[in-house]
Amino acid sequence: xxxxxxxxxxxxxxxxxxxxxxxxxxxxxxxxxxxxxxxxxxxxxxxxxxxxxxxxxxxxxxxxxxxxxxxxxxxxxxxxxxxxxxxxxxxxxxxxxxxxxxxxxxxxxxxxxxxxxxxxxxxxxxxxxxxxxxxxxxxxxxxxxxxxxxxxxxxxxxxxxxxxxxxxxxxxxxxxxxxxxxxxxxxxxxxxxxxxxxxxxxxxxxxxxxxxxxxxxxxxxxxxxxxxxxxxxxxxxxxxxxxxxxxxxxxxxxxxxxxxxxxxxxxxxxxxxxxxxxxxxxxxxxxxxxxxxxxxxxxxxxxxxxxxxxxxxxxxxxxxxxxxxxxxxxxxxxxxxxxxxxxxxxxxxxxxxxxxxxxxxxxxxxxxxxxxxxxxx
Numbered sequence: 001x002x003x004x005x006x007x008x009x010x011x012x013x014x015x016x017x018x019x020x021x022x023x024x025x026x027x028x029x030x031x032x033x034x035x036x037x038x039x040x041x042x043x044x045x046x047x048x049x050x051x052x053x054x055x056x057x058x059x060x061x062x063x064x065x066x067x068x069x070x071x072x073x074x075x076x077x078x079x080x081x082x083x084x085x086x087x088x089x090x091x092x093x094x095x096x097x098x099x100x101x102x103x104x105x106x107x108x109x110x111x112x113x114x115x116x117x118x119x120x121x122x123x124x125x126x127x128x129x130x131x132x133x134x135x136x137x138x139x140x141x142x143x144x145x146x147x148x149x150x151x152x153x154x155x156x157x158x159x160x161x162x163x164x165x166x167x168x169x170x171x172x173x174x175x176x177x178x179x180x181x182x183x184x185x186x187x188x189x190x191x192x193x194x195x196x197x198x199x200x201x202x203x204x205x206x207x208x209x210x211x212x213x214x215x216x217x218x219x220x221x222x223x224x225x226x227x228x229x230x231x232x233x234x235x236x237x238x239x240x241x242x243x244x245x246x247x248x249x250x251x252x253x254x255x256x257x258x259x260x261x262x263x264x265x266x267x268x269x270x271x272x273x274x275x276x277x278x279x280x281x282x283x284x285x286x287x288x289x290x291x292x293x294x295x296x297x298x299x300x301x302x303x304x305x306x307x308x309x310x311x312x313x314x315x316x317x318x319x320x321x322x323x324x325x326x327x328x329x330x331x332x333x334x335x336x337x338x339x340x341x342x343x344x345x346x347x348x349x350x351x352x353x354x355x356x357x358x359x360x361x362x363x364x365x366x367x368x369x370x371x372x373x374x375x376x377x
Contacts, residue, residue: 093141094151097131103158117161124149168335170197201335208254208302208338214295219302220249220284221340222275222309223347230357243270244360246347246367247280249287250339263343263371267364273376277314283376285318301328304336346370 030048031040049056065074103116128148131137152158174194181187208219225243229236244267251262266283273279284301293299301319303310311330319328331338350366357363364373 090141090143090147091151093137094131094143094148095155097134098127098152098156098158101127104161115157115159117159120161122160124152127152168201168333170333197332201332204329204331204335205254205337207300207329211253211255212298214297215300216251216291216293216296216298217253217300217302218249218251218284218287218291219254219338219340220247220280220287220310221303221338221344222247222280223340223344226351226363228269228357228360228363230354232355244268244363245270245273245275245279246344246363247275247283248340248343248371249283250343251287251291252339254339256339258339258343258370260370260372264374265343265367265371266374266376267360267367268376269360275309277309277312279376280309281314281318284315286374298327302338303328303330304338305330305333343370 029042030045031042032048033040045056049059101118101122103118105116125145128143128145131148132142171194174190174197178187178190178194181190208217210217223246225245228242228244247266249264249266250256250258251264256262264287266286268279288299305311315328347367347370350369351357351363354362367373
C-alpha cells in the first residue's frame with residue numbers, strides 16, 4: 001500500500017485577517033493507491049496523518065519546500081561539522097607551519113615510496129610547542145596537542161626518521177655544502193652533482209633488479225662480526241672476544257624471494273681462518289662450483305667495493321678461470337644495499353634477543369633458519 005501527498009497549484013484563496021490579504025499558493029490532497037482498482041483513492045487528512053504517525057505541520061513544511069524548489073529534491077542540510085569554518089584559519093596556520101620543515105626520502109627503500117621523513121630529533125609534541133612559541137602568533141591560533149596531531153596524521157604522509165647510520169659520505173658532504181652555500185650558481189652546480197651521484201646509485205640498483213634467461217646474478221656480502229661469548233655479565237665486555245664470521249651469497253636478483261634454496265651462509269670463527277681476500281674468494285669459488293649454469297652465458301657478481309675482500313686481484317684471478325662472461329659490479333660508495341643485507345637484518349633482529357650465548361651453535365641455528373649453512377674449510 002502506498003500513500004501519496006499531491007500538490008495542486010496555483011489555487012488562490014483570499015483570507016481576510018486583520019485587514020491583511022493572504023493567498024494560498026497550493027492545495028494539498030491525500031491519496032492512497034489501490035492495487036485492485038489500479039488508481040489513487042482520495043482519503044481524508046486526519047486518516048493520512050494518523051496512519052503515517054506524522055504531524056500536519058511536517059506535511060505542510062515538506063509541501064512548501066517542494067513547491068519552492070520547483071519539484072526538485074531538497075538538499076539535506078542536517079548533520080555535518082559546523083565547526084570546520086570556525087577553525088579553518090587555525091588549520092591553515094598549522095599546515096603552513098608543517099610545510100616549512102625539510103623532509104627526506106627513506107635511506108633504504110626497494111622502490112619508490114610516497115612517505116617522507118622529518119629529522120629524527122623532532123616529534124609531534126616538539127613541533128606543536130615550536131608552533132605555539134612562534135613570535136607574533138595570535139592567541140586564537142594556538143592549538144592543543146590533540147588538534148596538532150590530528151592535522152599531522154590526517155593531512156600528511158610523514159614519519160620521523162631514525163638517527164642516520166652508514167650514510168653515504170658523498171651525499172652527506174654535498175648536502176652540507178648545498179645547505180651552507182649562498183652563491184646561487186655554485187649551489188646549482190652542487191645540486192647537479194648530487195643528482196648525478198644519486199642517478200649512478202639508481203643505475204646500480206637497476207642492475208641488481210635485472211632478470212634475463214641467460215643471466216645468473218650472485219650477490220655476496222659479509223655480516224657484522226658476531227661476538228662470542230655474549231652474556232649479560234659486564235666483565236665479558238673487557239676481555240678479548242672470539243668472533244663468528246658470516247659471508248652470505250644470494251642467488252638471483254633483488255626481486256627474487258629469499259629462501260634456503262637460494263641463500264647460502266658460509267660461517268667460520270676467527271680461530272679457524274681470517275676474513276680476507278682468500279677466504280671470500282674461496283666462498284665464491286665454492287658457490288660457483290655448485291651452481292647450475294645450464295643455458296647461462298653471463299654471470300654477474302655484485303658486492304661492495306671493499307678492497308681487502310672483494311675488489312682485488314685474487315678475486316679477478318679466480319673469475320678468469322670461468323669460460324663465461326663474468327661481470328663484477330661494484331656500487332657507488334655509500335649506496336651498497338644488497339640482497340644479503342636483507343638476510344643480515346633478519347639475523348640481527350633475532351640475535352639481539354639473545355641474552356646469553358656461549359657457543360657458535362646458537363648463532364648458526366638463527367642463520368640456518370634464513371639460509372643454507374656451509375662451514376668454511
